[in-house]
Amino acid sequence: xxxxxxxxxxxxxxxxxxxxxxxxxxxxxxxxxxxxxxxxxxxxxxxxxxxxxxxxxxxxxxxxxxxxxxxxxxxxxxxxxxxxxxxxxxxxxxxxxxxxxxxxxxxxxxxxxxxxxxxxxxxxxxxxxxxxxxxxxxxxxxxxxxxxxxxxxxxxxxxxxxxxxxxxxxxxxxx
Amino acid sequence: xxxxxxxxxxxxxxxxxxxxxxxxxxxxxxxxxxxxxxxxxxxxxxxxxxxxxxxxxxxxxxxxxxxxxxxxxxxxxxxxxxxxxxxxxxxxxxxxxxxxxxxxxxxxxxxxxxxxxxxxxxxxxxxxxxxxxxxxxxxxxxxxxxxxxxxxxxxxxxxxxxxxxxxxxxxxxxxxxxxxxxxxxxxxxxxxxxxxxxxxxxxxxxxxxxxxxxxxxxxxxxxxxxxxxxxxxxxxxxxxxxxxxxxxxxxxxxxxxxxxxxxxxxxxxxxxxxxxxxxxxxxxxxxxxxxxxxxxxxxxxxxxxxxxxxxxxxxxxxxxxxxxxxxxxxxxxxxxxxxxxxxxxxxxxxxxxxxxxxxxxxxxxxxxxxxxxxxxxxxxxxxxxxxxxxxxxxxxxxxxxxxxxxxxxxxxxxxxxxxxxxxxxxxxxxxxxxxxxxxxxxxxxxxxxxxxxxxxxxxxxxxxxxxxxxxxxxxxxxxxxxxxxxxxxxxxxxxxxxxxxxxxxxxxxxxxxxxxxxxxxxxxxxxxxxxxxxxxxxxxxxxxxxxx
Numbered sequence: 001x002x003x004x005x006x007x008x009x010x011x012x013x014x015x016x017x018x019x020x021x022x023x024x025x026x027x028x029x030x031x032x033x034x035x036x037x038x039x040x041x042x043x044x045x046x047x048x049x050x051x052x053x054x055x056x057x058x059x060x061x062x063x064x065x066x067x068x069x070x071x072x073x074x075x076x077x078x079x080x081x082x083x084x085x086x087x088x089x090x091x092x093x094x095x096x097x098x099x100x101x102x103x104x105x106x107x108x109x110x111x112x113x114x115x116x117x118x119x120x121x122x123x124x125x126x127x128x129x130x131x132x133x134x135x136x137x138x139x140x141x142x143x144x145x146x147x148x149x150x151x152x153x154x155x156x157x158x159x160x161x162x163x164x165x166x167x168x169x170x171x172x173x174x175x
Numbered sequence: 176x177x178x179x180x181x182x183x184x185x186x187x188x189x190x191x192x193x194x195x196x197x198x199x200x201x202x203x204x205x206x207x208x209x210x211x212x213x214x215x216x217x218x219x220x221x222x223x224x225x226x227x228x229x230x231x232x233x234x235x236x237x238x239x240x241x242x243x244x245x246x247x248x249x250x251x252x253x254x255x256x257x258x259x260x261x262x263x264x265x266x267x268x269x270x271x272x273x274x275x276x277x278x279x280x281x282x283x284x285x286x287x288x289x290x291x292x293x294x295x296x297x298x299x300x301x302x303x304x305x306x307x308x309x310x311x312x313x314x315x316x317x318x319x320x321x322x323x324x325x326x327x328x329x330x331x332x333x334x335x336x337x338x339x340x341x342x343x344x345x346x347x348x349x350x351x352x353x354x355x356x357x358x359x360x361x362x363x364x365x366x367x368x369x370x371x372x373x374x375x376x377x378x379x380x381x382x383x384x385x386x387x388x389x390x391x392x393x394x395x396x397x398x399x400x401x402x403x404x405x406x407x408x409x410x411x412x413x414x415x416x417x418x419x420x421x422x423x424x425x426x427x428x429x430x431x432x433x434x435x436x437x438x439x440x441x442x443x444x445x446x447x448x449x450x451x452x453x454x455x456x457x458x459x460x461x462x463x464x465x466x467x468x469x470x471x472x473x474x475x476x477x478x479x480x481x482x483x484x485x486x487x488x489x490x491x492x493x494x495x496x497x498x499x500x501x502x503x504x505x506x507x508x509x510x511x512x513x514x515x516x517x518x519x520x521x522x523x524x525x526x527x528x529x530x531x532x533x534x535x536x537x538x539x540x541x542x543x544x545x546x547x548x549x550x551x552x553x554x555x556x557x558x559x560x561x562x563x564x565x566x567x568x569x570x571x572x573x574x575x576x577x578x579x580x581x582x583x584x585x586x587x588x589x590x591x592x593x594x595x596x597x598x599x600x601x602x603x604x605x606x607x608x609x610x611x612x613x614x615x616x617x618x619x620x621x622x623x624x625x626x627x628x629x630x631x632x633x634x635x636x637x638x639x640x641x642x643x644x645x646x647x648x649x650x651x652x653x654x655x656x657x658x659x660x661x662x663x664x665x666x667x668x669x670x671x672x673x674x675x676x677x678x679x680x681x682x683x684x685x686x687x688x689x690x691x692x693x694x695x696x697x698x699x700x701x702x703x704x705x706x707x708x709x710x711x712x713x714x715x716x717x718x719x720x721x722x723x
Binding site: 006009010012013016019020022023024026027028043044045046047056058071072073103104105106107108109111112124126128129130131133134 | 230232233235236299301304305308311312315316319404407410411412426427428429431435486487488489548549550551552564565566567568569570580581582583584
């Protein structure tokens with residue numbers, strides 16, 4: 001009788017406690033739920049660069065890809081661009097690529113920006129936000145590191161502060 | 176634990192106040208004996224939580240099983256909820272500066288304090304959620320702790336009740352005269368007509384009806400708990416989606432959260448206002464005082480589904496599903512999704528046209544029209560004239576370094592750097608053109624880009640909503656209401672008629688509406704020798720009070 005009471009109460013309290021804990025957990029992680037998770041396969045996409053060339057992510061399998069989302073009006077994006085540019089040149093012969101996805105601005109604005117910073121890596125434009133939606137991008141900038149198997153190794157949210165950070169990123173995805 | 180055996184032979188659980196079977200007061204150090212009328216709450220059954228207090232589990236259980244604690248939790252939650260309405264919540268403030276600065280800027284030190292205390296995001300703060308959760312837990316435990324003993328006590332009640340139980344019912348009376356069998360039969364017949372269930376034991380009567388009304392509050396609580404579970408499920412990924420989709424006229428975009436399955440095209444957005452001329456003239460006065468009054472917000476859209484599997488970014492093959500008009504409260508529904516009209520932006524710039532003009536002669540050499548969302552690089556004109564768009568700033572401002580830059584991709588304030596080629600100037604002349612502003616950075620030009628008109632279009636703001644929890648919340652609400660009705664419109668009435676020696680004792684109890692019960696007893700006993708019982712609390716003027 002006494003044992004039973006304790007058991008029933010414990011079970012009910014545990015059940016209620018678990019429900020409360022789950023709700024709290026889900027509530028506090030809901031903002032951090034990223035469409036793309038570290039360790040999972042990066043969603044494939046095809047986008048066209050300023051020269052009209054198509055870039056499909058799956059074509060880069062076997063090599064590392066640093067995928068950066070940016071816009072010309074995004075100041076932090078602008079600041080990290082030179083770092084990416086320098087490190088791209090240092091690592092392009094070691095099988096690491098940089099693909100910069102613009103959020104769908106006009107070609108004029110993008111190519112003007114690209115010229116100003118003399119950007120060497122391919123810049124593709126996500127005209128109707130399909131890739132941004134697939135990657136759940138918000139806010140800018142955000143950088144995804146994709147290894148040679150096509151898996152996401154790391155996600156860097158916000159501005160990359162130092163060029164050394166880019167070097168570190170490149171090392172992570174070097175095949 | 177030690178159980179309590181009543182004089183009538185029934186074994187009651189520890190903590191019982193009134194014997195479940197006969198109703199005798201179980202003298203266990205309880206002091207209720209002084210009152211003229213016994214407390215019939217929960218039938219005097221053993222609310223065990225009030226009794227056992229051994230382990231930590233019992234202590235937690237007892238805390239939540241207290242109605243007093245429950246009421247306090249509700250009061251605290253009410254106060255907390257109202258605090259969240261003093262200043263706007265974070266989600267409603269414009270995204271123009273850091274949140275903390277915004278509150279301080281707008282509301283001074285109070286705003287700062289409000290932010291520091293975390294009230295800017297009150298309804299999803301951990302402590303607010305814990306309060307709500309605690310109410311839920313309290314609801315479950317309070318209910319369980321009361322409904323089980325109450326059910327037991329009502330189930331186990333006997334026809335014959337102890338004298339002390341009868342004497343101390345609020346409605347009680349004795350008749351010393353002999354009562355004929357005929358009167359008994361008459362009473363029973365009348366009670367049956369009034370839908371009482373009658374149980375008899377050795378010539379004593381227990382008439383009872385509406386017992387199910389006692390379960391009303393518990394049914395109500397079950398509804399509330401289902402409601403809470405429904406709102407909890409909103410946090411489960413995939414159960415609840417609430418996204419915004421901005422679409423320009425003519426634009427086709429993927430609908431978020433549909434895995435790239437569905438696309439939507441905005442054909443036209445309309446904002447209609449009431450017109451004194453064409454609408455009902457009764458509106459005339461109101462329109463005079465209010466000015467513009469919106470009549471309709473409408474987006475004409477086409478819903479597409481993608482055919483086959485396409486990779487993101489690839490031009491998808493679209494198949495029209497339906498074309499529809501979305502109005503406020505008239506969403507477009509597909510699968511589990513609904514698209515609601517919630518916002519709009521009128522007259523966003525879409526194209527701008529310019530005339531290539533010779534400044535001195537005023538002669539023009541053709542015009543160019545620039546699509547502000549996707550401008551061309553080169554605009555060829557006749558006779559060896561052309562214009563190159565060197566730079567484009569859709570939302571122009573001067574940056575910190577003094578160079579032109581753009582604030583966003585939305586063409587709110589477009590600015591251009593043109594290079595104008597002409598037979599006289601084959602290397603081109605550079606001109607910076609913004610709204611009402613022209614700068615010629617490389618000296619005086621011969622030609623200029625003369626502004627020649629704009630075109631605008633509307634942008635519609637739609638909410639993409641999917642809510643799989645709605646039916647659970649609805650079900651909870653329905654059960655809640657059933658519980659309310661069950662408890663409010665039916666009364667649990669009992670009437671005891673017992674022979675005690677030469678006397679006939681009558682006692683009655685109800686959980687509400689004592690007046691109705693007295694009227695009913697009066698009618699039932701009419702024409703018999705049984706004297707109508709008295710209301711022992713009548714002097715105190717406490718009537719119509721609920722005991723459950």
